[in-house]
Amino acid sequence: MKNYKLILERFFKNQLSSLEFKSLLINLKKIIKKTFDKQFSEYIENLFAKYYGPDYLETLSHELLLKLIYKKNIVLNHSFIHENYLSSIAKNLIYYHLSLDFFKTLEKEINFEDLYLSEDPEEQENLKLEETLPKVMVNYLENLSLAHAVRIIKACLTSKEIETLCWYILTYIYNQETKYKVNKNVLYKRWERLKPKLKEILGYEYYEGTSPSKFFELIKSELCEKIDYIIKNRNN
Amino acid sequence: MQDFIKEEFELYKKLLQSKEILVEVENPKPPKVRDIRELQIFPPIYLVLLDELSYYNEKLFKAAVFTEEIELGWLGHTPILKLDSIKTVLIQLPFWVYLEESFLSRFSHKLGRISQEDWLKLTEYAERTIIPKTLQGEYIHLVMKRLMPYNTASLLDYLEKIGTYEETPLIIQIPQTLSKSLMEYSYAKAAASKNVFKGENFFAIIEKEKSKTRLIIYLPQDYIGKKVTIKLKGEKVFEGELTKNKILLDSLPVLLDYSFLEEELDVQI
Numbered sequence: 001m002k003n004y005k006l007i008l009e010r011f012f013k014n015q016l017s018s019l020e021f022k023s024l025l026i027n028l029k030k031i032i033k034k035t036f037d038k039q040f041s042e043y044i045e046n047l048f049a050k051y052y053g054p055d056y057l058e059t060l061s062h063e064l065l066l067k068l069i070y071k072k073n074i075v076l077n078h079s080f081i082h083e084n085y086l087s088s089i090a091k092n093l094i095y096y097h098l099s100l101d102f103f104k105t106l107e108k109e110i111n112f113e114d115l116y117l118s119e120d121p122e123e124q125e126n127l128k129l130e131e132t133l134p135k136v137m138v139n140y141l142e143n144l145s146l147a148h149a150v151r152i153i154k155a156c157l158t159s160k161e162i163e164t165l166c167w168y169i170l171t172y173i174y175n176q177e178t179k180y181k182v183n184k185n186v187l188y189k190r191w192e193r194l195k196p197k198l199k200e201i202l203g204y205e206y207y208e209g210t211s212p213s214k215f216f217e218l219i220k221s222e223l224c225e226k227i228d229y230i231i232k233n234r235n236n
Numbered sequence: 237m238q239d240f241i242k243e244e245f246e247l248y249k250k251l252l253q254s255k256e257i258l259v260e261v262e263n264p265k266p267p268k269v270r271d272i273r274e275l276q277i278f279p280p281i282y283l284v285l286l287d288e289l290s291y292y293n294e295k296l297f298k299a300a301v302f303t304e305e306i307e308l309g310w311l312g313h314t315p316i317l318k319l320d321s322i323k324t325v326l327i328q329l330p331f332w333v334y335l336e337e338s339f340l341s342r343f344s345h346k347l348g349r350i351s352q353e354d355w356l357k358l359t360e361y362a363e364r365t366i367i368p369k370t371l372q373g374e375y376i377h378l379v380m381k382r383l384m385p386y387n388t389a390s391l392l393d394y395l396e397k398i399g400t401y402e403e404t405p406l407i408i409q410i411p412q413t414l415s416k417s418l419m420e421y422s423y424a425k426a427a428a429s430k431n432v433f434k435g436e437n438f439f440a441i442i443e444k445e446k447s448k449t450r451l452i453i454y455l456p457q458d459y460i461g462k463k464v465t466i467k468l469k470g471e472k473v474f475e476g477e478l479t480k481n482k483i484l485l486d487s488l489p490v491l492l493d494y495s496f497l498e499e500e501l502d503v504q505i
Binding site for chain 1: 237238239240241242243244247248250251253257259261262272276277278279280304306307310311312313315316317318319322323324325348349350351354357358365366367368369370371372373
């Protein structure tokens with residue numbers, strides 16, 4: 001397990017030889033690549049390659065160094081700098097670029113001399129909240145969040161409740177004919193009881209999320225189609 | 237189906253230190269409402285100051301909390317802030333904390349200020365959003381827990397400091413019938429019993445003695461000279477011109493938990 005503390009400490013003091021600096025950059029590139037592989041999808045990484053060209057890892061590693069310089073007081077207070085620590089900073093850097101329109105601002109080269117001169121990044125006055133995020137970022141976050149929500153729903157609901165949820169979604173959202181043996185009125189009463197439980201799990205009404213259609217589609221494919229298969233086999 | 241949220245949450249927990257290290261800033265700047273500040277801690281926590289509560293020379297700030305852990309904090313319609321100068325994107329978490337002026341000055345670094353229009357959006361999100369019962373919810377509770385020592389210590393320090401400014405409080409005797417009716421809360425026990433409360437326009441602290449409990453209420457200084465009504469469980473216990481902004485309600489029954497006061501104590505001007 002590599003400790004990056006010493007090499008970063010020497011980097012902050014501008015004491016690295018050009019060979020050592022190159023080796024640090026290579027390691028940072030590996031960490032960024034791992035962050036893409038483990039924490040993002042291949043599609044997201046391909047977008048970086050498409051918009052920023054084949055040197056995207058090189059440029060991101062420069063930006064990661066910039067962030068580390070900014071955080072140097074906190075970094076130096078840690079006795080051990082594990083690569084997970086650096087990966088967590090790289091992850092936010094990737095999100096930052098995803099939040100930009102058309103990936104415009106990746107700088108190709110950073111002048112480290114200038115960075116050493118400026119103690120603090122300039123304070124930004126009247127920062128505005130982002131009204132909209134690029135579709136690619138919203139889609140990505142939605143997919144993560146919904147995949148997790150469906151896993152939690154599966155773990156928290158009883159088999160009867162999952163059956164009820166599927167009955168509601170298939171009947172009322174997809175207008176499909178369902179072959180449940182339970183009386184429709186009973187299922188409807190069960191559904192009324194289930195709604196508040198779903199709200200408690202999700203934190204919002206099931207139809208109020210950013211993309212209810214995606215939510216229903218995921219429930220249908222991950223939970224209902226399996227149940228449907230069981231019911232059909234039971235009936236045959 | 238891969239659950240990235242679960243993996244991210246596990247990674248986040250691994251990054252936490254057994255003991256939090258708070259680093260002092262090199263060039264402290266006094267906090268102001270609408271400041272965006274980075275708490276000098278890792279994994280990082282950011283704050284936007286929403287409100288300032290002043291009592292004589294002591295200041296306490298109500299702060300919205302922001303994080304870099306985008307996927308763990310994103311609940312759909314979550315406010316997002318981009319800090320271009322440090323190439324960082326932040327997302328708001330649905331809760332707020334109270335922090336003392338000296339704590340913010342020493343341990344947080346000012347990054348900028350938000351606009352007046354966004355102030356309301358952040359307040360609403362912090363106060364109205366329901367925390368889900370998913371791992372995202374667990375993550376939000378974990379950040380709350382990380383901030384709890386500074387939040388509670390700030391509240392207690394603040395009350396202790398403002399306590400030294402006032403000589404004698406205005407004493408109000410609670411009618412016995414009302415005191416008895418509060419016994420209905422004798423079986424109540426909150427998850428975390430607390431002695432300090434923050435109402436819409438007051439701070440209150442419980443003082444426990446052997447056979448009785450007193451409640452000290454601190455009101456804003458500018459209420460002095462104004463007509464104030466204090467109601468407890470819907471019943472008026474004081475109405476009149478305020479002469480002091482420290483009020484002592486004597487006495488409440490001895491109970492295990494007084495959390496109900498947050499709902500049942502009402503101060504109107």
